[in-house]
Amino acid sequence: MVWMGEMWNTGFGSTIASIMLMYAMFQQYFPYHLQEKIHKYAQYLFGRVNPYIQITIHEYSGGRFKRSEAYMAIETYLSAKSSKQAKRLKADIGKNSKNLVLSMDDLEEVIDEYQGVQLWWASRKSISTQQSVSLYPSNADDKRYYTLKFHKKFRGLVVDSYLNHVFEAAKVLGMKNRQRKLYTNNPSDNWYGYKSSVWSHVVFNHPSTFRTLAMDAEKKSDIMNDLTTFSGAKDYYAKIGKAWKRGYLLYGPPGTGKSTMIAAIANLLEYDIYDLELTSVKNNTELRKLLIETSNKSIIVIEDIDCSLDLTGQRKNKKGKEEEKEGEDPIAKKAKEETSSSEGSKVTLSGLLNFIDGLWSACGEERLIIFTTNHVEKLDPALIRRGRMDKHIELSYCSFGAFKVLAKNYLDLESHHLFGTIKHLLEETQMTPADVAENLMPKTINGNFAELCLENLIEALQNKKEEAKSKAKEREMYSKDEAAAVNQVLTNNEAKVNDTTLLLKKAGKDHQGC
Numbered sequence: 001m002v003w004m005g006e007m008w009n010t011g012f013g014s015t016i017a018s019i020m021l022m023y024a025m026f027q028q029y030f031p032y033h034l035q036e037k038i039h040k041y042a043q044y045l046f047g048r049v050n051p052y053i054q055i056t057i058h059e060y061s062g063g064r065f066k067r068s069e070a071y072m073a074i075e076t077y078l079s080a081k082s083s084k085q086a087k088r089l090k091a092d093i094g095k096n097s098k099n100l101v102l103s104m105d106d107l108e109e110v111i112d113e114y115q116g117v118q119l120w121w122a123s124r125k126s127i128s129t130q131q132s133v134s135l136y137p138s139n140a141d142d143k144r145y146y147t148l149k150f151h152k153k154f155r156g157l158v159v160d161s162y163l164n165h166v167f168e169a170a171k172v173l174g175m176k177n178r179q180r181k182l183y184t185n186n187p188s189d190n191w192y193g194y195k196s197s198v199w200s201h202v203v204f205n206h207p208s209t210f211r212t213l214a215m216d217a218e219k220k221s222d223i224m225n226d227l228t229t230f231s232g233a234k235d236y237y238a239k240i241g242k243a244w245k246r247g248y249l250l251y252g253p254p255g256t257g258k259s260t261m262i263a264a265i266a267n268l269l270e271y272d273i274y275d276l277e278l279t280s281v282k283n284n285t286e287l288r289k290l291l292i293e294t295s296n297k298s299i300i301v302i303e304d305i306d307c308s309l310d311l312t313g314q315r316k317n318k319k320g321k322e323e324e325k326e327g328e329d330p331i332a333k334k335a336k337e338e339t340s341s342s343e344g345s346k347v348t349l350s351g352l353l354n355f356i357d358g359l360w361s362a363c364g365e366e367r368l369i370i371f372t373t374n375h376v377e378k379l380d381p382a383l384i385r386r387g388r389m390d391k392h393i394e395l396s397y398c399s400f401g402a403f404k405v406l407a408k409n410y411l412d413l414e415s416h417h418l419f420g421t422i423k424h425l426l427e428e429t430q431m432t433p434a435d436v437a438e439n440l441m442p443k444t445i446n447g448n449f450a451e452l453c454l455e456n457l458i459e460a461l462q463n464k465k466e467e468a469k470s471k472a473k474e475r476e477m478y479s480k481d482e483a484a485a486v487n488q489v490l491t492n493n494e495a496k497v498n499d500t501t502l503l504l505k506k507a508g509k510d511h512q513g514c
């Protein structure tokens with residue numbers, strides 16, 4: 001054993017080993033009633049001279065059915081070290097893991113080093129001698145555990161710092177290896193009963209990345225920096241006393257890449273996505289419950305926030321305010337509110353604001369909240385003010401920079417003699433990246449399809465330009481016609497006023513004559 005060898009080299013080593021050896025050799029010659037005493041004494045002596053401390057972590061500590069979280073964390077932490085050091089390894093696909101996880105086999109040992117101190121990890125197994133009836137295979141009775149050994153002078157370091165380091169590192173590794181998920185909220189009628197849950201999920205494997213996202217390079221790197229800074233800022237958020245979360249508002253016309261960017265963000269930060277369908281959330285209480293059930297390292301997305309609910313009005317329903325009578329019994333008032341909230345979705349703007357940055361919003365950490373909209377101007381300013389939606393990102397029509405990304409993705413082209421023409425046309429027209437991408441999709445794999453695609457795009461851009469021109473002309477004509485019509489009405493009105501004045505004057509003269 002590695003640590004025994006290490007012990008042997010210390011001053012105490014030979015003494016301890018002699019005691020143990022003598023005890024083992026002569027144990028059988030002692031009468032039975034003395035054996036226990038000698039055993040205890042040997043243990044005591046061994047404890048006095050042994051400079052090493054051992055911590056044991058059992059696989060099943062609470063009961064037989066749930067593996068200990070600490071044991072699993074250590075398994076994850078030791079995985080990389082085991083694959084390098086251990087001679088016998090076990091391979092398994094862990095729960096929610098996307099890769100094979102290697103761990104050391106029984107009776108193997110690995111050495112870890114922390115702040116210059118050596119620590120010995122070993123995987124042990126004690127075999128149960130009891131006969132038991134079990135539904136599980138025979139080796140289910142074997143009790144596995146890890147032992148950690150270190151010199152007693154490092155007790156403080158291990159207890160105060162090393163163990164925390166192990167569990168933090170295991171968390172990070174576990175997150176990295178996990179299979180990421182895309183969640184959607186279940187209607188609350190299905191929240192109760194066997195195996196029910198407020199969220200359902202599928203495995204998330206959207207291929208979008210920031211590399212494939214078409215937008216100007218400068219803007220892209222600014223967003224990426226913002227995201228990576230956020231994900232590494234745990235201590236900073238703790239220092240300034242803010243919950244570790246950030247709000248993003250993505251706005252722009254349809255087909256400009258808002259949803260695509262959300263997938264790219266999730267892939268960059270390796271987060272899960274919770275796609276929240278607000279219209280199926282009945283009230284603010286349900287909204288809070290959904291929030292509590294989300295995990296750390298995740299993105300909560302509300303798409304098309306302007307269409308989700310009527311959140312554009314005042315924070316408090318005006319009608320409700322009018323009906324609120326002074327001195328009304330508070331119990332009766334609450335009952336009234338509860339009855340009204342049971343009909344359809346009653347999520348209010350203030351409920352949503354609390355969801356984003358109320359007390360409950362701090363119940364998890366490392367979370368992004370992303371809203372998307374096609375009509376940013378329709379949103380209540382309270383909803384999107386900085387602090388709630390910290391970063392506002394406009395996704396707009398395809399620029400030449402964005403086109404170059406698409407050309408590289410779709411056609412593997414970095415330059416082409418038609419790029420100049422496309423640049424001019426893109427400056428004169430408004431085409432979404434979705435439309436540009438569609439034109440760049442090869443319709444055939446024969447011949448020079450790249451050039452064909454570029455020509456198709458040029459044609460589409462020219463058509464769009466013509467369309468825009470004729471629309472502008474139409475608008476101009478319409479406004480001219482409208483102006484002429486307004487002038488006509490004004491002239492008619494003026495004439496009528498003149499006639500009336502004449503009549504009044506005439507009537508005045510007649511009256512004087514009488």
Ligand SMILES: Nc1ncnc2c1ncn2[C@@H]1O[C@H](COP(=O)(O)OP(=O)(O)OP(=O)(O)O)[C@@H](O)[C@H]1O
Nearest residue numbers: 212213214253254255256257258259260433434437
């Ligand atoms: N900026 C972009 N970079 C790469 N591909 C894009 C981009 N914008 C759009 N696309 C392509 O167009 C398709 C539609 O884009 P996406 O769904 O992201 O648009 P959106 O802005 O979310 O639209 P909507 O407002 O209608 O939800 C995507 O599948 C993608 O292939």
Ligand SMILES: [Mg+2]
Nearest residue numbers: 258259303372
């Ligand atoms: Mg979208």
